Amino acid sequence: MKAITQRSLKVNPQFASAVKAAACRALDYLAPQRCVYCDQLSHTSEAVCEVCRDALCPNDAPCPRCGVPGVDDHLCPACLKQPPLLHSITAPYEYDAALAYFMHRWKYLGEQRLSLTAAKLMLKEPIYIEKVEYWLATPLHWRRELRRGFNQSEDLLRALSALAPSIKATPAKLARLSRRRATGSQAHATRRERLSNLKGAFRVHGNVQGRTIGIVDDVCTTAATGNAMAETLLDAGAAEVHLYCLARTPAR
Ligand SMILES: [Zn+2]
Numbered sequence: 242m243k244a245i246t247q248r249s250l251k252v253n254p255q256f257a258s259a260v261k262a263a264a265c266r267a268l269d270y271l272a273p274q275r276c277v278y279c280d281q282l283s284h285t286s287e288a289v290c291e292v293c294r295d296a297l298c299p300n301d302a303p304c305p306r307c308g309v310p311g312v313d314d315h316l317c318p319a320c321l322k323q324p325p326l327l328h329s330i331t332a333p334y335e336y337d338a339a340l341a342y343f344m345h346r347w348k349y350l351g352e353q354r355l356s357l358t359a360a361k362l363m364l365k366e367p368i369y370i371e372k373v374e375y376w377l378a379t380p381l382h383w384r385r386e387l388r389r390g391f392n393q394s395e396d397l398l399r400a401l402s403a404l405a406p407s408i409k410a411t412p413a414k415l416a417r418l419s420r421r422r423a424t425g426s427q428a429h430a431t432r433r434e435r436l437s438n439l440k441g442a443f444r445v446h447g448n449v450q451g452r453t454i455g456i457v458d459d460v461c462t463t464a465a466t467g468n469a470m471a472e473t474l475l476d477a478g479a480a481e482v483h484l485y486c487l488a489r490t491p492a493r
Pocket residue numbers: 276277278279280281289290291292293294
């Protein structure tokens with residue numbers, strides 16, 4: 242009886258993927274997605290059509306350490322002067338007006354469906370993730386999360402986990418980050434203000450001793466938040482901390 246049940250539950254993978262593709266096509270037909278940029282039907286399960294996706298600005302030749310665009314794949318002057326605590330920052334797109342508009346709709350207009358589109362955009366190139374052991378999301382302060390209704394970084398990590406077998410969100414009981422206090426926007430603060438705002442802002446839960454950590458975030462502007470998380474994790478014994486996000490701000 243057990244053997245029959247196991248055999249009957251065994252589904253041919255090709256059949257399963259054909260059923261899934263047909264279901265996706267039916268869903269696209271019944272509830273078509275509109276592109277966030279041109280408002281045309283995207284004809285895919287994504288909320289950015291192919292034409293508008295190809296018009297986004299890729300992060301070409303970034304600094305291998307901090308990910309700032311356009312430095313011929315060499316260490317940028319800032320990293321040569323003082324390497325950041327983060328061992329690497331990976332971002333496939335430049336954070337320009339088009340990506341800022343996408344982020345605005347995703348985070349501030351509460352379009353949670355864009356989490357999956359963000360993950361698909363992020364995986365347009367395979368992410369080099371040789372040795373990450375723990376995948377954590379950038380935490381939001383609880384008050385901000387309550388106001389927004391969701392944490393976009395957690396959503397993004399969940400979507401990445403579903404799409405890429407090499408990325409698996411670490412269960413919260415093993416390890417997670419939390420934010421002790423709200424820090425506000427860091428974009429217009431001076432370097433000194435950023436560092437003092439973020440001092441002690443994060444807390445590590447669980448044991449990260451000797452682990453290589455990958456943190457997922459939506460965007461990296463000044464990298465101050467990422468480096469503050471890295472400092473907290475390294476103080477707790479982590480071996481390396483890498484940041485993965487959708488977009489990176491060019492050097493100022
Ligand atoms: Zn479009």
